[in-house]
Amino acid sequence: MTETTGIPAIGAAADIDPRWYRDLVETAPDGMVLIDAEGRIVLVNAQAERLFGYTREELLGQSIEMLVPEKYRRGHLRHREGFFAEPRTREMGAGTELPGRRKDGTEFPVEISLSPLRTDRGLYVMAAIRNAQERKRANDKFRALLETAPDAIIIIDAAGRIRLVNAQTERLFGYQRDSLIGKPIEILIPERLRSRHAEHRTGYFRSPKVRGMGVGLELLGRRKDGTEFPVEISLSPLETEEGVWATAAVRDVTERKAFERQLADYAENLKRSNRELEQFAYIASHDLRAPLRSLIGFSQLLQQRHAGRLDGEALEFLGYITQSAKQMQSLIDALLEFSRVSRTEQVFVPVDCEGVLSRVVHQLRALIDSRNAQITHAPLPTVLGVEHEIVQLFQNLVTNALKFQPGPQPRVEIDVQAEGGFWHFTVADQGIGIAREYHDRIFQIFQRLHPTEEYEGTGVGLAICKKIVEHHGGRIWVDSEPGKGSIFHFILRSAPPGEGAATS
Structure with a gap:
């Protein structure tokens, strides 16, 4: 900046063209306004013209208060005089939010940063002015969402001080908002748990990450009247200009x-x-x-x-x-x-299903031979369970499959597939099938779909199978249609290598 512009020279390195400083101000994304100690505007850039709707000529030499709504001008004058009395850099967003006034009289929120400039002609102040309308709109939307949230929302800084709460927080804990802001978050926790909570809080800020509702330790909240209640908390890190903060959503789970x-x-x-x-x-x-x-x-x-x-x-x-x-x-x-079945405490041990099926076939040999039946199976695994119950399970399902195949040479196929830490078994036949509406009923005790004259039995076999499978932590069901046979499915826990006995 040179004397020919009417603006005092500001100390610059001798090898830098002063025009570079002028270009830097001119191309700045914020409105830039330089004022003297009397509050007169001595420099503006193009963004300031666009922001306020004035031309450069209309602004130069005028009081800075022309850019402030009339109702705020007297207060702004006092703030300006106070700043010149104790000049210091003030960053964007610090201090009170101000409204700006355009040439057409419309007002809009602005953020201002101030930088004092000492020159050989006295003290000047450079103001960087930013339209905060979009940010204010976003903040208003954020606050509206915050206030309507069903959970109590609390934002704390890294020191554990409460920076923001919503209306639900006031209702949940019984405090007024003003009495919470700036207080340590531990005010909302029973006294006997506060030191431990402070340790958890410090650990969270060392490695901040999203923690869903219900994850981690169960906590107790403390109301203003001293009563305690169980809460669930979700945590989310929040990046701010002052560092990482945390947003906590707090839910009262007393009823649950x-x-x-x-x-x-x-x-x-x-x-x-x-x-x-x-x-x-x-x-x-x-x-x-x-x-x-x-x-x-x-x-x-x-x-x-x-x-x-x-x-x-x-x-x-x-x-x-x-x-x-x-x-x-x-x-x-x-x-x-x-x-x-499961009437007394049982011991779960590794059970070889190959050996189980061999025993079942041996026990049913007379029936199999009399019907000229064929039993085929995939290689069978070792499961964790009670051996005599697993034998009974296979025997009931194989007997059932043979019984409901009235034709010659009935065929039963047993297959198995691994599913995580479980084995999914299937026992398939080519018999009369079962209508869909009876798929659940057949597993109930004494439930029969056919008279004993057609198919003998008591109606207990499949109920026993269901009880055995559920005793082993699995489930059993059937896929079937009339005339298309049936496939009985059941799931049992696999026995890890070297698994020893474990009490059920």
């Missing part, structure tokens, strides 16, 4: 915790009721067997010893009694078998 306790109590009561019911079924079934055996025995004796004294109708009725008693005995035996 109460519901979880009720659910846990209900589950425990249900488990206890199931144990009692199984115990009752076991005892009742066991005690019913003796009188039932007597009923069958005496009916048969009556038929053998007194057949000549009874007419045909009486013998027929005795036959019905014996047949019904035997059917009842089968149901009681099935109920006992069902109640025995």
Whole structure:
């Protein structure tokens, strides 16, 4: 800058053309305005013309207050005089936000940075002026979102001081906003947990990252009245001009915790009721067997010893009694078998399914040979479970597959695939199939789709399979259509190499 421009020379390196400084100011992205100690404008750049709508000639020599709304001019004059009394650099965004005034009278928010310039003709101040309308619009939108958030939102700095809260924070903790700003975040935490929380906070700022709701330690919040309540917190790092801050979304989970306790109590009561019911079924079934055996025995004796004294109708009725008693005995035996599954604590051990299937085929040899059946299978893995239950599972499914293939040479195919830490087994047949509406019902105890005259059985076999699989932490289901056979699926845990015994 030279004397010919009416602007004092500002100290520059001798080898730098002063015009470079003028060009630098002219091309700056912010409006640049230089004023003297009297507040007169002595320099403006093109961006200042565009920002305020004045030409350069209209601005030069005028008071800087012409760019300030009338209602703020007196206060601005005091601030300007105070700045010249103690000049210092003030960065963009520091201090009070100011409105600017355009030539047409419209007002808009501005951010201003100030830099004092000492020259041989006195003190000048360079103001860099930026239209803050977009930023203010974004801030307003951010604050609106903040205020309408369903969770309490708290923003803290790296020292743990609260910098911003929303209305939900006031409602949740019982504090007024002004009484929280600037306070340590630990004010919202029970006293006995504050030192530990401060350590966690310091650790978070060492390695800030997004932490979702419900992840990490469960915390307690403390209201202004001293009451405590359980909270879940999500954390997100926030980059600011003052460094990394953190945004915390805080949710009161009192109701959810109460519901979880009720659910846990209900589950425990249900488990206890199931144990009692199984115990009752076991005892009742066991005690019913003796009188039932007597009923069958005496009916048969009556038929053998007194057949000549009874007419045909009486013998027929005795036959019905014996047949019904035997059917009842089968149901009681099935109920006992069902109640025995997972009735006591079991030990889970590695179970070789190849060996299990060999035992099942051996036990069913008479049935397989009489039906000329074919059992094929893929190489079977080792699973973690209770061996006799796994044997019963395979036996029930293979028996079921053979039973519902009425034609000659029934075929059963067993396959398996690894799925993470589990094995997915399938047992497929080419039998009569099952309608979709019965896919769940067949796994319920004593549920039959066909009369015993067509297919013998008690309706307990698949219910036992379901109970065994669920006892092993898996699940069982069926894919089937009438006339297209059935594929029974079940999932069991794999046994890692070297796995030892583990209590269920």
